[in-house]
Amino acid sequence: xxxxxxxxxxxxxxxxxxxxxxxxxxxxxxxxxxxxxxxxxxxxxxxxxxxxxxxxxxxxxxxxxxxxxxxxxxxxxxxxxxxxxxxxxxxxxxxxxxxxxxxxxxxxxxxxxxxxxxxxxxxxxxxxxxxxxxxxxxxxxxxxxxxxxxxxxxxxxxxxxxxxxxxxxxxxxxxxxxxxxxxxxxxxxxxxxxxxxxxxxxxxxxxxxxxxxxxxxxx
Amino acid sequence: xxxxxxxxxxxxxxxxxxxxxxxxxxxxxxxxxxxxxxxxxxxxxxxxxxxxxxxxxxxxxxxxxxxxxxxxxxxxxxxxxxxxxxxxxxxxxxxxxxxxxxxxxxxxxxxxxxxxxxxxxxxxxxxxxxxxxxxxxxxxxxxxxxxxxxxxxxxxxxxxxxxxxxxxxxxxxxxxxxxxxxxxxxxxxxxxxxxxxxxxxxxxxxxxxxxxxxxxxxxxxxxxx
Amino acid sequence: xxxxxxxxxxxxxxxxxxxxxxxxxxxxxxxxxxxxxxxxxxxxxxxxxxxxxxxxxxxxxxxxxxxxxxxxxxxxxxxxxxxxxxxxxxxxxxxxxxxxxxxxxxxxxxxxxxxxxxxxxxxxxxxxxxxxxxxxxxxxxxxxxxxxxxxxxxxxxxxxxxxxxxxxxxxxxxxxxxxxxxxxxxxxxxxxxxxxxxxxxxxxxxxxxxxxxxxxxxxxxxxxxxxxxxxxxxxxxxxxxxxxxxxxxxxxxxxxxxxxxxxxx
Numbered sequence: 001x002x003x004x005x006x007x008x009x010x011x012x013x014x015x016x017x018x019x020x021x022x023x024x025x026x027x028x029x030x031x032x033x034x035x036x037x038x039x040x041x042x043x044x045x046x047x048x049x050x051x052x053x054x055x056x057x058x059x060x061x062x063x064x065x066x067x068x069x070x071x072x073x074x075x076x077x078x079x080x081x082x083x084x085x086x087x088x089x090x091x092x093x094x095x096x097x098x099x100x101x102x103x104x105x106x107x108x109x110x111x112x113x114x115x116x117x118x119x120x121x122x123x124x125x126x127x128x129x130x131x132x133x134x135x136x137x138x139x140x141x142x143x144x145x146x147x148x149x150x151x152x153x154x155x156x157x158x159x160x161x162x163x164x165x166x167x168x169x170x171x172x173x174x175x176x177x178x179x180x181x182x183x184x185x186x187x188x189x190x191x192x193x194x195x196x197x198x199x200x201x202x203x204x205x206x207x208x209x210x211x212x213x214x215x216x217x218x219x
Numbered sequence: 220x221x222x223x224x225x226x227x228x229x230x231x232x233x234x235x236x237x238x239x240x241x242x243x244x245x246x247x248x249x250x251x252x253x254x255x256x257x258x259x260x261x262x263x264x265x266x267x268x269x270x271x272x273x274x275x276x277x278x279x280x281x282x283x284x285x286x287x288x289x290x291x292x293x294x295x296x297x298x299x300x301x302x303x304x305x306x307x308x309x310x311x312x313x314x315x316x317x318x319x320x321x322x323x324x325x326x327x328x329x330x331x332x333x334x335x336x337x338x339x340x341x342x343x344x345x346x347x348x349x350x351x352x353x354x355x356x357x358x359x360x361x362x363x364x365x366x367x368x369x370x371x372x373x374x375x376x377x378x379x380x381x382x383x384x385x386x387x388x389x390x391x392x393x394x395x396x397x398x399x400x401x402x403x404x405x406x407x408x409x410x411x412x413x414x415x416x417x418x419x420x421x422x423x424x425x426x427x428x429x430x431x432x433x434x435x436x437x438x439x440x441x442x443x444x
Numbered sequence: 445x446x447x448x449x450x451x452x453x454x455x456x457x458x459x460x461x462x463x464x465x466x467x468x469x470x471x472x473x474x475x476x477x478x479x480x481x482x483x484x485x486x487x488x489x490x491x492x493x494x495x496x497x498x499x500x501x502x503x504x505x506x507x508x509x510x511x512x513x514x515x516x517x518x519x520x521x522x523x524x525x526x527x528x529x530x531x532x533x534x535x536x537x538x539x540x541x542x543x544x545x546x547x548x549x550x551x552x553x554x555x556x557x558x559x560x561x562x563x564x565x566x567x568x569x570x571x572x573x574x575x576x577x578x579x580x581x582x583x584x585x586x587x588x589x590x591x592x593x594x595x596x597x598x599x600x601x602x603x604x605x606x607x608x609x610x611x612x613x614x615x616x617x618x619x620x621x622x623x624x625x626x627x628x629x630x631x632x633x634x635x636x637x638x639x640x641x642x643x644x645x646x647x648x649x650x651x652x653x654x655x656x657x658x659x660x661x662x663x664x665x666x667x668x669x670x671x672x673x674x675x676x677x678x679x680x681x682x683x684x685x686x687x688x689x690x691x692x693x694x695x696x697x698x699x700x701x702x703x704x705x706x707x708x709x
Contacts, residue, residue, distance in 0.1 A: 064378065064424040065417050066385035069396055073417060076409035121501055122538035126552040126604060127528035136555060140542045155286065162289035166389065173291055180299070190300040194292050201287025 037104025255320030260327025374431025531601030591622025
């Protein structure tokens with residue numbers, strides 16, 4: 001078996017470009033999916049049943065179907081249904097955002113519900129407005145509780161960016177697979193791809209563990 | 220340019236047998252991956268709790284690496300790169316089971332570890348005080364309780380595996396996702412086909428999730444201390 | 445004792461239903477300034493529910509609750525202003541775990557009353573000293589015992605300088621050793637003339653400190669009167685039953701009524 005690693009060293013900038021897009025995609029998705037998740041969580045807690053029902057159906061659907069299929073679906077259906085024409089990157093971003101918003105909304109809902117109602121009553125009995133109760137009593141307690149789950153969701157998102165390679169977005173997986181096809185150095189390229197993901201993903205996984213531990217201790 | 224109202228269900232009606240074959244493959248792939256992942260995962264989880272330091276460290280590395288690398292990359296590597304290192308060739312399906320299974324095993328091992336660690340140390344002490352060996356205590360006292368506590372987390376891993384099986388389409392495993400892509404390629408009706416397949420996945424996963432919920436609610440008191 | 449002065453809290457024929465249960469059934473009660481009224485009765489008889497209707501945490505189906513002449517449940521009423529003039533102490537203390545003891549006491553004056561931080565701080569110092577916990581000011585609630593937490597909760601409520609203090613089973617969640625320290629603080633408050641409405645199971649406290657005691661049963665007040673009446677000559681059979689279950693044997697009165705509905709003041 002002869003390994004020829006020159007294909008990696010020669011194409012280093014391309015691989016870095018792919019990795020950069022991976023990171024960009026993940027960051028943009030989470031930036032949109034955090035408010036998106038909050039919005040969905042809020043919709044699920046409104047008193048109007050049809051709104052609640054729709055939001056719940058939305059969340060359940062995006063959580064129970066494969067992301068790769070959602071990517072394809074958004075890619076083909078979005079232009080037909082809404083007249084919006086996005087770039088491939090935009091489409092991938094849209095699909096991932098919808099998906100992660102659904103997961104985030106569950107996280108936010110669970111976090112808010114875990115605060116004892118007595119805490120709200122205590123704030124109200126001091127004469128606080130509902131808004132003050134949210135700001136001073138509920139949110140400061142809810143945020144540390146949702147942080148570990150959000151961190152885990154981020155790590156999943158980071159890995160799911162690989163799935164948008166199927167609609168030719170030039171993140172790391174797409175770049176890697178193209179390189180493999182062109183260079184025929186299958187083992188070297190695929191291993192390098194895996195290693196690059198590992199370099200990015202391993203510290204993130206450790207960071208998530210640390211967050212989980214820190215929050216537990218602080219409780 | 221507007222909403223193309225013509226919904227044409229004929230690609231679904233004409234090819235339902237083909238798609239059904241895809242569903243069967245999806246289920247088989249999921250089942251075998253879950254089996255492999257569970258067996259390996261339970262072993263790794265127990266080993267990480269009770270085995271010697273060097274072994275535990277190697278296993279920790281394996282688990283954390285599986286958490287860091289996307290499943291798509293693992294599947295592609297397993298199918299294209301692994302056969303280059305061994306004298307064996309591999310069918311896409313086999314690569315799918317191996318890749319998804321070993322990836323799942325890492326997460327199963329985390330669940331097992333968490334379950335074992337969640338049991339009060341007093342339980343182990345009580346077992347040892349009765350004269351049991353460590354192995355007996357683990358087998359008779361700790362593991363049964365831990366297994367019950369793990370049911371919800373394990374259940375969600377089952378659902379995730381069914382969803383992840385769709386990624387195997389990338390290495391041409393003839394599961395549902397792949398078959399639907401073929402149909403779309405032939406009939407140019409992605410809206411109908413993909414929407415339908417979304418619903419099928421939903422119908423596959425949702426009852427599993429609810430069923431696991433029910434089972435856990437019945438058994439939960441047995442695992443609580 | 446306070447005849448002729450308008451009551452500060454007036455509850456008139458209040459009813460409240462929870463799904464299948466009539467929690468309050470035509471309850472009436474008046475509380476005068478400086479009075480200490482204890483609400484006693486079996487669990488689920490409506491005492492805590494009534495307390496929560498006084499500061500509007502619990503809406504009512506019928507009747508009126510007035511505080512200083514203002515209808516608490518009227519739509520036009522600014523309920524926040526009313527709550528600022530009442531203090532509430534909860535069975536589970538409900539201190540804010542993410543704030544230090546000092547901040548817990550300061551947050552009301554500073555954020556709700558909008559006092560300058562320095563003044564809020566001075567107030568908190570005084571009140572923490574008053575409940576005997578000044579040295580714990582920079583600690584978080586999780587590091588305090590139950591009795592200490594409840595005393596902080598009392599200080600937090602007092603920081604708003606309320607006209608009325610509402611206590612919802614303040615000692616029910618405490619270890620026996622720490623109950624005394626909380627009751628002592630409450631007694632001192634009463635001696636200083638604070639108007640207090642207390643839901644409690646601590647009968648010796650009620651007997652010693654209350655000006656009047658209202659006995660609840662199945663959503664109604666079956667008897668109201670000074671401790672001497674309730675404990676020694678109850679006029680209603682259920683009262684005597686309830687008390688003797690708790691170990692208080694009252695001297696039997698000659699003609700005991702077997703039932704009573706909504707005894708007014």
